[in-house]
Amino acid sequence: MVERIEDLNLPNAVIARLIKEALPEGSNVSKEARAAIAKAASVFAIFITSSSTALAHKQNHRTITAKDILQTLNELDFESFVPSLTQDLEVYRKMVKDKKESKANNKKDVSAGDAAASSSSAAVAADNEDAT
Amino acid sequence: MASEDLFRNEYSEEPDLGQDIRKDEEMNIETAEHDTNDVEQATGQNSTNSSPNVDLPAATSPAQTKPNAVTNGNKPSEHEHDAKLTQLPMARIRNIMKLDPDLQIASNEAVFAVTKAVELFIESLAREAYTYTAQAKKKTIQKRDVDLAISAVDSLMFLDGALNF
Numbered sequence: 014m015v016e017r018i019e020d021l022n023l024p025n026a027v028i029a030r031l032i033k034e035a036l037p038e039g040s041n042v043s044k045e046a047r048a049a050i051a052k053a054a055s056v057f058a059i060f061i062t063s064s065s066t067a068l069a070h071k072q073n074h075r076t077i078t079a080k081d082i083l084q085t086l087n088e089l090d091f092e093s094f095v096p097s098l099t100q101d102l103e104v105y106r107k108m109v110k111d112k113k114e115s116k117a118n119n120k121k122d123v124s125a126g127d128a129a130a131s132s133s134s135a136a137v138a139a140d141n142e143d144a145t
Numbered sequence: 146m147a148s149e150d151l152f153r154n155e156y157s158e159e160p161d162l163g164q165d166i167r168k169d170e171e172m173n174i175e176t177a178e179h180d181t182n183d184v185e186q187a188t189g190q191n192s193t194n195s196s197p198n199v200d201l202p203a204a205t206s207p208a209q210t211k212p213n214a215v216t217n218g219n220k221p222s223e224h225e226h227d228a229k230l231t232q233l234p235m236a237r238i239r240n241i242m243k244l245d246p247d248l249q250i251a252s253n254e255a256v257f258a259v260t261k262a263v264e265l266f267i268e269s270l271a272r273e274a275y276t277y278t279a280q281a282k283k284k285t286i287q288k289r290d291v292d293l294a295i296s297a298v299d300s301l302m303f304l305d306g307a308l309n310f
Contacts, residue, residue: 027232035268036275045288049308050270056307057266062242079254090300094265101261
């Protein structure tokens with residue numbers, strides 16, 4: 014589980030990059046504003062999770078799925094995220110599928126292989142975690 | 146006076162003759178950094194654009210990103226991370242999700258969806274806050290702008306009071 018409280022903070026560099034990508038050229042973010050956005054992002058993650066959990070429980074599901082997340086986003090007025098997320102999910106599913114197949118066929122592509130190896134082992138670890 | 150008029154006349158014929166002059170000028174500037182081929186293409190495509198070097202980085206950056214089986218059909222915003230679909234670490238998001246005591250199991254797809262949603266959330270909150278920054282004729286987002294954005298948008302009500310640290 015979570016060992017240190019910092020494990021719950023999102024990486025600053027990534028937050029800064031995401032913000033920068035969203036803004037016009039030449040704009041900046043103050044440290045305080047970035048911290049506020051980062052914190053808001055963590056709260057958002059918890060908010061979405063607990064709403065999705067409630068939704069899944071209502072349907073007597075123990076596992077929350079991507080579908081629950083999308084439905085929750087719709088209900089909470091974040092429907093603008095859904096089209097892009099649906100697209101990303103398709104890419105993700107395809108990637109997971111490809112990874113499984115390429116794992117069976119051994120690693121061919123060196124660059125993709127490295128990433129696939131590390132993240133698929135993480136995925137396997139996560140699956141084990143889920144199962145217990 | 147007379148010479149000034151002449152000068153103007155010369156440039157008023159820009160569509161025909163002036164273009165060649167400008168092209169040459171641009172080439173001179175650009176050859177320092179880029180291939181002449183690139184410049185010729187850029188000037189040919191939009192000869193009215195006085196600074197083709199604005200277009201060039203955009204034209205060259207997709208070529209720099211290596212085509213990767215994993216990123217096929219990916220969004221351009223993720224071209225820096227070829228092998229990754231998310232910019233934020235999914236493991237971290239999973240840890241945050243586990244703070245919910247009612248959560249029993251979250252599928253990997255659900256974690257992925259939350260991770261992506263958080264990324265979109267950060268971008269939209271930044272954009273929302275920036276409208277207040279721009280209103281104040283500033284370039285740097287301050288905490289105040291974020292607070293204003295949160296209190297102005299209904300769907301961000303859940304953040305009310307969560308950021309007073």
